Amino acid sequence: MREAGTIKREVALLDQQALGLGITAVVSVDLERDSVEQTETFKRKAKNDPHVTNFYCIAGDSDFVMIVVAKNIQDYEAFTQRFFFADKNVRKFRTSIVVSTVKATLEMPL
Template sequence: MAILLPERNVELDRLDRRILVQLQRNNKIANIELAAEVGLSPPACLKRVKRLREGGVIKADVSLVDPELAGNSMTLIVSIEMERDRADIYRLFSQTILKAPEVTQCYQISGSYDFMLIVCVKDIQTYEDFVENTLRTDFNIRKFHTSVSLRTVKFETAIDLSRGES
């Protein structure tokens, strides 16, 4: 069963999903090995991977860095409530957050809060600096709540591509 992504003009079939599963495990896999894993010829596999990249299905090829080994041992979850529910306020906040290197993830959410941030810093002082220089300077923030992560139970970047598998 193929999955059509009309906004990207890309259709994902069973082989595309198998390719994506393998690339999520190891994006440095050689094309010849990838082709063997998914049951394609190397040229056909390379063509599919190129189409998936050009279609925006594969957004980026990255290396995941251990935050602690990079000196960022604190992960904080910050819930943000904006003063008003307005698109222009959300847009300005989003632009500010895109420039904040401490924020590794930002989600606009529903419910009691408007945004959820994942902030990764080396220590509490660095977080306090982020709060003073980024959050407290935005007068459109009504309030925010910070939770400190005690440990990572699960961190996964791969998405489940099993839907539609037969």
């Protein structure tokens, strides 16, 4: 698989709780304007923020879905102020807080 280029990279799966990251949030985001430049700017911002662990451009009710980790609810609130409320191009965002993780894997069905 390495020779074929199927393996992109190898990573260590870290214990989120042991790292003090007690909050996982699933956040859907709608932008005010869908211009290419504004969309690319938002995507770059998400890609560069360490709180955002996964970021997806989607088709459906929202423009994006992201997974965000934070130390606690106060840390998450500070993230929302900085990341969403301070961005005039974010029309709305909806947060679902994870209460328990049943499955979280990077494994692919082979």
